[in-house]
Amino acid sequence: MAYEEASYKDKKVISIGVVSELTGLTERQIRYYEERNLIFPERSPRGSRKYSFSDVETLMEIANKIEDGVQTFEIRQEMIRQNGKEDQRELRKRMLRGQLNAQFGIQDK
Structure with a gap:
């Protein structure tokens, strides 16, 4: 099986603060969605959460569904x-x- 490099959308490089700015969600909301196993950030060696562009898209979908009452x-x-x-x-x-x-x-x- 050939090694496939992750797409730029799947690389976990974005901090929670930037994700908050991009999505309009608070950092607390983002951490809550992680606690509910809806999103899975990686952790840096210092413990900071790192997100991908795919995670940002997922968070936007989650926020829309929550807004719709799901x-x-x-x-x-x-x-x-x-x-x-x-x-x-x-x-x-x-x-x-x-x-x-x-x-x-x-x-x-």
């Missing part, structure tokens, strides 16, 4: 369902690739 528990359940669908798609792709490789005698590296 509870954090419901958002989390939707995220779990979505991740399950993506995992199933990836598994199907790997199985199909394996079948094609076997059919044509290609060795996976």
